[in-house]
Amino acid sequence: MQFKRLAVTAISTAMLVSASGIQARNLIQNKGSDTLVNVAQAWAEAYQSVNPDVAVAVSGGGSGTGIAAMINGTVDIANASRKMKDKEVKMADEQGHHPVEHTVGFDALAVYLHQDNPATQLTIEQLKQIYIRDGKATKWSDLGLKVPGCSSDEIVVVSRQNNSGTYAYFKKAVLGKSGKYRSGTLDMHGSKDVVDLVEKTPCAIGYSGLAYATDHVKLACVATDDKSSCVNPSVASASDGSYPIARPLFMYTNGEPKGDIKGYMDWILSDEGQCIILKKGYAPVRAVQCP
Amino acid sequence: MAENPHSLDDFDRRTPDWYVDRLMQSLVFIGGFSAIVFILGIFLFVAKEGLGFVTTDFDPVEFFTTEYWAPSDEDAPEFGILALIAGTAAVTGLAMLVAIPFALGAAIYIGEFATGKTREFLKVLVELLAAIPSVVWGFIGLSIMNPLIIAVFDVPVGLNVLNAGIILGLMAAPIMTSIAEDALKAVPDRYREAAEAMGATRWQVIVKVVLPAAKNGLLGAVLLGVGRGFGETMAVLMATGHSVNLPTSVFDSVRALTATIAAELGETAVGSEHYGALFTIGIFLFLITFVINMTADLIVRGVRKG
Numbered sequence: 001m002q003f004k005r006l007a008v009t010a011i012s013t014a015m016l017v018s019a020s021g022i023q024a025r026n027l028i029q030n031k032g033s034d035t036l037v038n039v040a041q042a043w044a045e046a047y048q049s050v051n052p053d054v055a056v057a058v059s060g061g062g063s064g065t066g067i068a069a070m071i072n073g074t075v076d077i078a079n080a081s082r083k084m085k086d087k088e089v090k091m092a093d094e095q096g097h098h099p100v101e102h103t104v105g106f107d108a109l110a111v112y113l114h115q116d117n118p119a120t121q122l123t124i125e126q127l128k129q130i131y132i133r134d135g136k137a138t139k140w141s142d143l144g145l146k147v148p149g150c151s152s153d154e155i156v157v158v159s160r161q162n163n164s165g166t167y168a169y170f171k172k173a174v175l176g177k178s179g180k181y182r183s184g185t186l187d188m189h190g191s192k193d194v195v196d197l198v199e200k201t202p203c204a205i206g207y208s209g210l211a212y213a214t215d216h217v218k219l220a221c222v223a224t225d226d227k228s229s230c231v232n233p234s235v236a237s238a239s240d241g242s243y244p245i246a247r248p249l250f251m252y253t254n255g256e257p258k259g260d261i262k263g264y265m266d267w268i269l270s271d272e273g274q275c276i277i278l279k280k281g282y283a284p285v286r287a288v289q290c291p
Numbered sequence: 292m293a294e295n296p297h298s299l300d301d302f303d304r305r306t307p308d309w310y311v312d313r314l315m316q317s318l319v320f321i322g323g324f325s326a327i328v329f330i331l332g333i334f335l336f337v338a339k340e341g342l343g344f345v346t347t348d349f350d351p352v353e354f355f356t357t358e359y360w361a362p363s364d365e366d367a368p369e370f371g372i373l374a375l376i377a378g379t380a381a382v383t384g385l386a387m388l389v390a391i392p393f394a395l396g397a398a399i400y401i402g403e404f405a406t407g408k409t410r411e412f413l414k415v416l417v418e419l420l421a422a423i424p425s426v427v428w429g430f431i432g433l434s435i436m437n438p439l440i441i442a443v444f445d446v447p448v449g450l451n452v453l454n455a456g457i458i459l460g461l462m463a464a465p466i467m468t469s470i471a472e473d474a475l476k477a478v479p480d481r482y483r484e485a486a487e488a489m490g491a492t493r494w495q496v497i498v499k500v501v502l503p504a505a506k507n508g509l510l511g512a513v514l515l516g517v518g519r520g521f522g523e524t525m526a527v528l529m530a531t532g533h534s535v536n537l538p539t540s541v542f543d544s545v546r547a548l549t550a551t552i553a554a555e556l557g558e559t560a561v562g563s564e565h566y567g568a569l570f571t572i573g574i575f576l577f578l579i580t581f582v583i584n585m586t587a588d589l590i591v592r593g594v595r596k597g
Binding site: 061062064065067068071072085087088091133150151152154156161162163167168177178180181183184185186187188189200201202203204 | 358359360361362363364365366367369374438441445446447448450532533534535536537543544546554555557558559560561562563
């Protein structure tokens, strides 16, 4: 009998030890914004060498996806390229989750054009007329432009799916608070898809994060109005605020971060983390000296 | 009295075979019954999730007659699915224009003309065509049809009604072919023999005798194709351009009801207005496909009895 009890104790101890062995790597679930997904992945990878005990699982899907996951409590950190709406914060509170906002960087929202598009600069008003419901600009000739390869003259308006933070930010910044997107925009499902489509379509115009720029598309120089001179989207113009459509990027945690999540968030805002976001084509939250 | 070697008791004994028989009977019964359980379960689930919206924020006039779908808008969300219905209808309609001649031609050839190995070979091929995953069709739409349509018709974007209609037509054609061929086969040979005895040519036999006799089954095939068109998601999501728009020509980009659910559902907060609205679209789709499939089934059944 004595022996049997001993054996049971030994076995259960062994099981406990092996179980804690698996537990040793703590997993942080990180989800949301497509704009941030590449940076989030780079952070997660680099953090492996900083703290090997913590693994960060990153997935994209759009700011709405991350925020919905935060509300539903299925994620530790939600990435968002827009602020959480009051309604969403309230819904999260009702479910017992308390999102806390952290600004982790800034992004210039670039206006993408086909390489052959002769446009040099666009004003916010022109963008508004292209994107807003019943706006006046439906043809490139309405803007005084003739786009080679676009014989129909029609502007192909490329937008994002309606849960995207980029969609929400562009709407607020360009269409105004009560402005609505026009019908018939092509709603792409990711930041990269917008750039891909514009690259292949001479008639197209689209908006997406600056970090998704390639050599095969043109970035419009954006002016606040007719009188002011236009500013090219860049990391510098996003951080000094001179580029008119730059936005903060957020990470939301459930309550003030604690333990491993706090460690990770602190590291993201450290010089090392901020240099990674800079390297990925976004503006850091403060001036950093990177090697 | 000689003992009967096989008494009644022997027949009555619950042998292992008896238990196996009973077990299999109940398993088969559960299998058959589960379809009903699943369909009821799915309907109840979709209804439960959608009802929260239907009973509070739902305005049927706005929902079915306005064309603006902006469910995530912070201040004034808009829930109009008219453009989505139009998109689905336009794509399905064009798909039927593509699929009906294909499917009917294939069914007539396989059922009436082809014989022996050719016939078997063609039937296998049609079934293979039906087995191509819809995401592969979507991929074809995105990467082959899109540049092709731009080059041929000189339109700005090739992701439109035409693209999705052709893709969906090709997807629906195999199942329509199979059912249409069944319908043609159900026409008794004595009809054909009688017509041939009257001196009718092969074509006359098909047009004047076989097709009219099989018309219910053929109609059922078309309706099932329509049901498939309404319900198809992935290929339509990829090939339509995903643009909320009332189409005025086949070169307009549109968005389908199914694609809207697929693209947005994973990204809405459970229980929100947007979530409920998507489930309401789900209820609507469920009802449409249910009615279409039911009608098709009744028509096909009618032809079997008659």
